[in-house]
Structure formats: structure tokens, C-alpha cells
Amino acid sequence: xxxxxxxxxxxxxxxxxxxxMLGLCPVLGVSTQVSNAIGMSAGVxxxxxxxxxxxxxxxxxxxxxxxxxxxxVVIASLVSFIQMVMHAYVPSVYNALGxxxxxxxxxxxxxxxxxxxxxxxxxxxxxxxxIGMSIGFALGLTLIALIRxxxxxxxxxxxxMGNFSGVINIPWFYDNPIRVFSxxxxxxxIMGFLKAFFDWNSSRKKDK
Amino acid sequence: xxxxxxxVSSSPHLHAKADTASIMWSVSLALAPASLWGVYVFxxxxxLVLGVSILTALxxxxxxxxxxxxxxxxxxxxxxxxxxxxxxxxxxxPLFIPFLASVFAIFVAKWVFGGLGANWxxxxxxxxxFVFFSFTTPMSSYVxxxxxxxxxxxxxxxxxxxSLSKTAVSGGTLGFDGSSLLxxxxxxxxxxxxxxxxxxxxxxxxxDTFLGNVAGCIGEVSALALLIGGLYLLARKIITWHIPVxxxxxxxxxSWIFGGIPSGLGMFGGSFLSSIxxxxxxxxxxxxxxxxxxxxxxxxxxIVFALGCGFFTFLFRYFGSMPxxxxxxxxxxxxxxxxxxxxxxxxxxxxxRAFRKKQKEARA
Numbered sequence: 001x002x003x004x005x006x007x008x009x010x011x012x013x014x015x016x017x018x019x020x021m022l023g024l025c026p027v028l029g030v031s032t033q034v035s036n037a038i039g040m041s042a043g044v045x046x047x048x049x050x051x052x053x054x055x056x057x058x059x060x061x062x063x064x065x066x067x068x069x070x071x072x073v074v075i076a077s078l079v080s081f082i083q084m085v086m087h088a089y090v091p092s093v094y095n096a097l098g099x100x101x102x103x104x105x106x107x108x109x110x111x112x113x114x115x116x117x118x119x120x121x122x123x124x125x126x127x128x129x130x131i132g133m134s135i136g137f138a139l140g141l142t143l144i145a146l147i148r149x150x151x152x153x154x155x156x157x158x159x160x161m162g163n164f165s166g167v168i169n170i171p172w173f174y175d176n177p178i179r180v181f182s183x184x185x186x187x188x189x190i191m192g193f194l195k196a197f198f199d200w201n202s203s204r205k206k207d208k
Numbered sequence: 209x210x211x212x213x214x215x216v217s218s219s220p221h222l223h224a225k226a227d228t229a230s231i232m233w234s235v236s237l238a239l240a241p242a243s244l245w246g247v248y249v250f251x252x253x254x255x256l257v258l259g260v261s262i263l264t265a266l267x268x269x270x271x272x273x274x275x276x277x278x279x280x281x282x283x284x285x286x287x288x289x290x291x292x293x294x295x296x297x298x299x300x301x302p303l304f305i306p307f308l309a310s311v312f313a314i315f316v317a318k319w320v321f322g323g324l325g326a327n328w329x330x331x332x333x334x335x336x337x338f339v340f341f342s343f344t345t346p347m348s349s350y351v352x353x354x355x356x357x358x359x360x361x362x363x364x365x366x367x368x369x370x371s372l373s374k375t376a377v378s379g380g381t382l383g384f385d386g387s388s389l390l391x392x393x394x395x396x397x398x399x400x401x402x403x404x405x406x407x408x409x410x411x412x413x414x415x416d417t418f419l420g421n422v423a424g425c426i427g428e429v430s431a432l433a434l435l436i437g438g439l440y441l442l443a444r445k446i447i448t449w450h451i452p453v454x455x456x457x458x459x460x461x462x463s464w465i466f467g468g469i470p471s472g473l474g475m476f477g478g479s480f481l482s483s484i485x486x487x488x489x490x491x492x493x494x495x496x497x498x499x500x501x502x503x504x505x506x507x508x509x510x511i512v513f514a515l516g517c518g519f520f521t522f523l524f525r526y527f528g529s530m531p532x533x534x535x536x537x538x539x540x541x542x543x544x545x546x547x548x549x550x551x552x553x554x555x556x557x558x559x560x561r562a563f564r565k566k567q568k569e570a571r572a
Contacts, residue, residue, distance in 0.1 A: 176304065178342040189316070 006125050010132030016109045017140035018198040023109040026100040027141055028187040035157045037145035039093035041138030043086065043101060047078045048110050048137075049130040056118040056126035071114045072105065079105045109137060140194075147190050152182030228324070231446055231500075232284030236291055238437035238446075239495060243295055245433045246426035249353035250299035254426045258294035261306035265290025268314035278323060285324045289313050292332035295427020295491065296535070300351045305343055309335035329542045330499045333535045340535070350423035355398055356416075368423050370487045370525065397421075410481065417485040428488040438494035447498045450510040451517075455493040458518025460484045467526050478526075489521065492534035502542040509552040516541045 016022045023044070030036045054074050055062075062070045083101050086094040094101065104110065113133055118126040149156055154173030158164075180186045247255045269286035273279050280286070293309045313335030321327045340347045350368060397405070397412035398421050405412035416422055420430025428434075441447045460480050468477020484490065497503060497517050504513050517537050524533030 176302070176343065178308070179344075180338055180342045183341065 003125070003128055006128040007132040010129065010134070010136035011139065012136070012198075013202075014133075015136040015140055015198065016133050017137060017144075018195050019202075020109075020112070021195075022112050023107045023137065024191070025103065026107065027144060028184070028191065029100050030097055031141060031145040031148055031187055031190075032152065032182050033096065033149050033157045034142060034145045035093060035159055036096045037141045038138070038159075039086070039090065040097055040100065041134065041141055043079075043082050043097075043104055044107065044109065044137055045131075045134035046082050047075060047104055047107075048113060048134045049127060050078050051075045051110055052113055052118040052126040052130035053123055055114045056121060056123045059119050062119075067115075067119065068111075071111060075110055075114070076105045109133060144187070144190050144194065148181045148186055151178045152180070152186055153177050226446075228285065229283045232288050234444055234446055235441065235495065236284060236288050238440045239288075239291055239295065239427065241433035241436050242427045242430055242491070243291065245420050245430045246295065246299070249355055249420065249429065250351060250426060251354065254299035256303065257297050257299060257301060257306050257426060258291065260303050261294035261297065261310045262287060262290035264307045264310035265293065265314050268311050272315065272319045272323075276319070276323065280324060283324070286314060289318070289331045289335075292427075292495065293335045296332065296336040296425050296488065298347060298350050298424075299426050300349060301343075301346050305339050305346060308342075309339040311335075312338040325501055327501055328546070329539055330496050330502045333496055333539050333542075336535050337539060350425075352423050353421055353429065355421045368486065414479070414482045414485060417482055422486075425488060425491075428491045431485040431490045434490040434494055438490075441494070441498075447494070448507065448510070450507050451498045451503060451514045452493045454511050454514035455497055455517045455521075456484050456489065458515050459489060459493075459521045462519065462522035463526070467522065470526050483522075483525075487525070488534040492521075492538055493517070496535075497538050497541070502545055504545050504548045504552065506549070506552055506554045508554070509548040512548055512552060513541050513545060516544060 010016065012019075014020055017024070017027055026040055026044075030040045051071070051074055055071055058070075058074075079102060082104075083094075086097075086101065113129060117129050121129070146156065150170055151173060154170045154175070154177045156168040156170070158168070181190065243258060247258070265286045266281065270281050273281055290310050290313075293313055294306055297306050297309070313331035316338075317329050317331040317334035318324065318327045348371065397416050398419075401412040401415040401419065401421065404410075404415050408415075413422075417429075418431045420433060422429055438447075438452060442449060460483050463478040463483035464480040465476055466478065467483060468474055471477075493514075497514060504510050517534075520537035520540055521533045524530060524537060530536075
């Protein structure tokens with residue numbers, strides 16, 4: 001497989017959320033605001049990139065019988081690191097993510113990529129895989145969060161910059177938010193419809 | 209060659225003219241008295257709400273039918289769904305709410321699962337619950353019926369017996385049930401109800417909730433009109449008594465025994481009659497819980513289903529946070545329907561106890 005394919009497969013063909021269906025717990029939990037989704041994606045991207053890199057570099061040293069605990073040690077140290085950094089520099093995102101940030105440790109995407117890819121491939125390939133996968137995760141999570149926030153609260157929350165307060169109000173929905181979308185059922189509904197759309201899209205491509 | 213005079217065909221040989229369309233239109237007809245009463249007491253606005261929900265449901269059905277290449281527009285199921293959605297709306301809701309509810313009912317609750325017959329949830333109820341949790345305030349602001357409007361204090365214009373007792377309990381007022389609370393706050397009763405009350409000794413407010421002189425959703429206020437529709441359906445054998453009677457009785461008995469506890473009246477302090485007549489219970493028990501698709505097939509299963517509905521309605525009404533509970537209880541039991549159908553299987557013909565004993569002996 002070419003290097004480009006390692007990078008791009010995570011975007012659509014093997015999108016972690018809509019195709020592999022990994023890491024759904026944070027997807028359903030933090031997708032109420034776009035800013036949270038971006039923060040979560042950044043955390044996952046950092047952890048995934050470095051865990052894939054380290055695990056792939058150590059793949060010949062780690063004994064097969066204890067490979068899962070070894071992966072967890074690597075991932076947990078990275079997560080603790082990102083958690084402290086977020087707590088120090090973006091406390092609002094840190095508070096909003098709550099328990100989902102430490103739970104990256106047991107996130108299926110990270111463990112899954114370590115197990116399925118990094119433990120069998122070279123460091124460069126693993127890094128490309130991590131970048132592609134985390135961009136795919138970020139796209140999916142942000143898409144869900146965008147839809148949920150738009151319908152559920154009528155706003156799009158980004159980060160404040162200069163004069164821009166960070167919150168965009170959507171005219172009609174701001175006054176009449178369809179609250180179900182920001183509750184748990186809304187997450188599952190949006191997830192289901194997007195999954196159906198991606199499945200339909202890939203089956204249509206196959207038919208051609 | 210002689211033309212055969214005997215037609216050979218496989219069974220069934222007797223046909224009833226009951227198809228989906230005739231059943232759906234009959235149910236819609238049975239809902240007519242209650243909706244007409246709603247339109248009469250709440251005025252033109254409620255007609256508008258009903259119209260929007262029905263038209264939206266029909267339009268969604270038409271568009272989706274085009275997509276799926278199934279032409280089910282005139283089997284009446286979409287009309288019935290739209291009508292039920294509209295009847296479950298407060299007459300004062302902004303018109304986009306029935307629109308969204310109907311779209312959700314037809315699109316998500318019905319067609320996503322494969323159309324009529326494949327949906328696990330009653331579409332109308334799913335639509336109502338969707339908008340209820342989204343727009344709680346407009347969905348639970350009611351207007352006074354025309355029959356009481358002139359005599360009604362403004363503060364009580366949107367009070368229903370259920371919402372009042374819920375507010376009283378959460379505010380710490382004890383020792384009241386819905387009806388006595390209404391009278392203590394100066395809620396008027398119609399002259400007819402007062403006369404009937406003098407004759408029968410039943411509270412005038414209970415009689416008014418039975419007749420439909422009370423604030424509420426368009427289609428749920430008059431228990432009498434709903435009962436007329438229900439009797440018509442029973443007479444046409446479109447529904448059987450099992451679900452409505454079990455549902456109403458189980459809610460009423462549980463409310464009578466335990467319903468007084470949260471308001472400080474103790475055991476056997478709840479009211480039997482007003483628990484049946486108030487809220488959406490009559491509409492739910494007769495028209496929504498009996499939906500063919502989402503209720504169990506066997507009569508035994510239907511009784512289990514209705515007992516569950518009754519239990520949850522009682523539980524949510526008196527110990528939950530919402531004033532109304534019928535829609536969520538029925539939806540909850542809809543989820544259990546496949547399980548009930550799986551475990552409560554009707555006895556096969558010839559499978560008697562004696563037969564089984566014989567089989568066991570033969571095996572031994």
C-alpha cells in the first residue's frame with residue numbers, strides 16, 4: 001500500500017466513526033458543542049500519533065504475552081500528559097470534556113490501531129495511519145457536533161478570537177432549539193443517519 | 209370442453225372486507241367526535257394545528273413513498289398518524305411544532321424502519337415525544353376551553369388537573385388531589401356539571417373532565433367523545449376490549465391505592481375516576497396502545513402489555529417529573545412488544561394437558 005493510501009484511508013474508506021465504529025463513547029458524549037468536539041479531536045490526535053509511533057518503534061521488544069498492558073502503559077502516560085496540558089491552557093474545554101478525556105486511555109481507536117496496525121508496521125507507516133485516522137475521527141466528531149449543536153441549541157461554539165466571541169447564533173434555531181438533538185437520543189439519531197448515509201455512499205461507489 | 213362450475217381455490221374461503229385502508233379510515237372516523245369537540249372548545253386555532261399535522265404527515269408519506277416506490281398514501285395510515293399527532297398538541301402551539309412532529313413520526317419512526325408494519329414504535333407517539341422533549345414549554349402551555357373561558361381567572365388559564373397537582377406536590381402543598389385543588393383555586397365548573405354533581409355526588413370537576421370542559425390537548429379533553437369512538441371500534445371489531453379496559457383499570461386502581469401518597473393523602477387516597485378521565489389516558493388507551501403494529505398479537509400478551517402501560521402511566525404520573533405520562537409509557541411498552549410476543553405464545557390446537565401427558569407417557 002502506498003504512503004498516500006495509509007494517510008487517506010482513515011478519512012472515508014476506513015473512517016473510525018462511521019465505518020469501523022470505534023470510539024463511539026466520546027463521540028456520543030462530547031458532541032454537544034463544536035468546540036468540545038475540536039478539543040476532543042485534538043486530544044485523540046496527539047495521543048494516537050505518539051502511541052502509534054512509540055508502539056511501532058517498540059514492536060519487536062514488547063513480548064506478545066503482555067502486549068496489551070504494555071500498550072496501556074504507553075497510552076496512559078500520553079493521556080496523563082495531554083490531560084495536564086489541557087487543564088493548564090484550555091480549562092474550559094477541559095471542564096467540558098470531563099471524564100471523556102481520561103477515558104481516551106481505553107478508547108477503542110487508539111488501542112485498536114495499536115493492535116491492528118502499529119504492532120505490525122513501520123514507524124513512518126504507523127504515523128501516517130495515525131494522522132489519517134485522527135483526521136477521520138475529527139471530521140466525523142465535528143460533523144456530528146455541528147449538526148447537534150445547530151439543531152439542539154441554535155449556536156455554533158468555536159474558540160474566542162479577538163473581537164469574535166466564539167459563538168455564532170443561528171437565527172431561527174436559536175429561538176426554537178430542538179432540544180432532543182442535544183440530549184442523548186439526538187446523538188444516537190444523528191449517528192445512525194450519518195452511518196446510513198456513509199454506508200449508502202460506499203455501496204453506491206461499489207456499484208459503479 | 210365444459211366450463212368448470214366448481215372453482216377450486218386454497219383457503220381461506222371466507223373473506224371479510226377488512227383491509228388496511230378500511231381499518232385506518234374507520235379509526236380516523238372514530239376519532240372524529242373527539243377532534244370535533246376539541247375544535248369546538250378551542251376554536252379555529254386547533255383546526256389549524258390539526259390541518260398542519262395531517263397535511264405534513266400526508267406530504268411526508270407521499271415523498272417517502274415516491275422514494276421507496278410504494279404508494280401507500282391513500283391507505284389512511286399517514287392520515288391517522290397526522291390526526292393523532294395533531295390531537296396530541298396543545299391548541300396554542302406554534303405551527304412548526306406539529307410540522308416537526310409529523311415529519312419525525314412518518315420519516316423517522318415509520319419509514320426508517322421500513323414503513324407501515326415494520327415500525328417498533330407508534331409513529332404518532334414518537335412524534336409527540338420528540339417535540340415534547342424539544343419544546344417543553346409551548347407543549348405544556350394550554351388554553352382554557354370556550355365553555356369555561358369567561359369565568360376563568362387568568363392565572364388558571366392553562367392549568368390541567370394533572371399539571372396542577374404536580375406543581376402543588378413539588379411546591380410542598382399537601383392534602384389535595386387534582387380536582388379539589390382546582391376548586392380551591394377558584395376553577396369554575398360548568399352549570400351542567402354542577403347539576404350532575406348535585407345528582408350523583410361525583411365532583412363537578414371530574415364530570416367536567418369527563419365531558420371535556422377542561423384545558424388540555426386538542427383531542428384528549430373529552431373522555432366522553434373518545435369513549436363513543438372506542439365503542440364504535442369495539443362494535444366494528446377493529447379493537448378488542450383487552451388493551452383499553454386493562455390499561456384504564458390498572459391505572460385507575462393503582463392511582464386509587466397509591467396515587468394519594470405523593471400529595472399526602474395516604475393509601476387509598478387517590479381518585480379513581482378523575483385518573484381515568486384526565487390527561488391523555490383515554491386517547492392513549494383506546495387509540496394508541498391498540499395500534500396493531502406495535503401491540504402484542506395474542507390476547508394474553510395484550511393484557512400483559514396493557515398492565516405494563518397502566519403501571520408505568522401510574523408510576524410516571526405520581527412519582528415522575530412530568531405531569532403527563534401516557535405517551536412515554538406506551539412507547540416503553542412498545543419496546544417490550546416483541547418480547548411479549550415471543551414468550552406468550554397461544555396454545556396450539558390439540559395441545560391439551562391430556563395430550564401432553566399422553567406424549568410424556570409414550571416417551572417414557
